[in-house]
Amino acid sequence: MRGIFFIFIFSFVIDFKNFSIYEELLSICFFISFFGFSQNLPEIKVLDSLYREDQFYLGITYNILNNKPQGVSQNSTSGSIFLGFLRDMPINKLRTLAIAPGIGFSYSNFKQNLLIKDNGESIDYSIISKDEMYDKNRFSFVTLDAPLEFRWRNSTPQSHRFWRIYGGIKASYVLYNQSQFINSKYEYKVTNNPDFNRFLYSVFLTAGYNSGNFYVSYGLNDFFRKSFFNENSGKFRSLNLGLMFYIL
Numbered sequence: 126m127r128g129i130f131f132i133f134i135f136s137f138v139i140d141f142k143n144f145s146i147y148e149e150l151l152s153i154c155f156f157i158s159f160f161g162f163s164q165n166l167p168e169i170k171v172l173d174s175l176y177r178e179d180q181f182y183l184g185i186t187y188n189i190l191n192n193k194p195q196g197v198s199q200n201s202t203s204g205s206i207f208l209g210f211l212r213d214m215p216i217n218k219l220r221t222l223a224i225a226p227g228i229g230f231s232y233s234n235f236k237q238n239l240l241i242k243d244n245g246e247s248i249d250y251s252i253i254s255k256d257e258m259y260d261k262n263r264f265s266f267v268t269l270d271a272p273l274e275f276r277w278r279n280s281t282p283q284s285h286r287f288w289r290i291y292g293g294i295k296a297s298y299v300l301y302n303q304s305q306f307i308n309s310k311y312e313y314k315v316t317n318n319p320d321f322n323r324f325l326y327s328v329f330l331t332a333g334y335n336s337g338n339f340y341v342s343y344g345l346n347d348f349f350r351k352s353f354f355n356e357n358s359g360k361f362r363s364l365n366l367g368l369m370f371y372i373l
């Protein structure tokens with residue numbers, strides 16, 4: 126009897142150990158199954174219903190001088206480059222309409238045949254003869270810009286590719302201006318010419334798809350305060366054609 130009893134106890138212990146092993150195996154299998162299930166859960170994408178668009182910009186243009194004095198002609202390629210930040214402020218529920226005030230900087234140059242020279246007492250202006258050879262003649266300026274855009278686009282929270290039409294007005298403060306003439310014998314340079322307008326205003330339009338867009342702007346006032354040769358002489362305005370790139 127005693128032998129049978131020990132055999133029974135031994136068998137029970139073995140069964141208990143096996144049960145513990147089974148329990149551990151079941152726990153491991155459950156953990157693996159749970160981990161595998163959690164790994165297969167679909168990714169939940171959270172859409173930003175309060176998104177903003179096109180808040181950084183970079184543009185390049187080809188510049189065409191208008192309202193030129195008689196005898197003045199543009200030569201070679203004149204251009205501008207500008208960049209800045211715009212605060213996109215949607216004004217409807219779908220966020221397809223917005224206004225965007227901003228701030229930025231521009232550099233512009235104009236290559237032409239108007240010689241600007243400082244004689245010590247005043248600034249002189251004259252037309253360069255067609256027969257005269259020279260290496261460079263241009264005026265350029267750097268401005269601090271404050272654009273205000275009125276925006277339409279068909280954007281959605283799911284996509285950053287959309288059509289846009291933006292128009293607006295820009296006020297610019299001239300931080301620095303310079304005119305420069307160089308030939309084989311002389312170099313004339315005038316910096317911060319007082320005859321140059323400190324404030325310039327323009328209207329612009331941007332239209333396109335995705336990041337790259339067509340851009341056009343036109344100056345509303347003259348570059349210079351005074352007429353060069355007579356009261357009816359033009360004082361330069363600019364028509365700019367180019368590309369605008371929006372980021373974020």
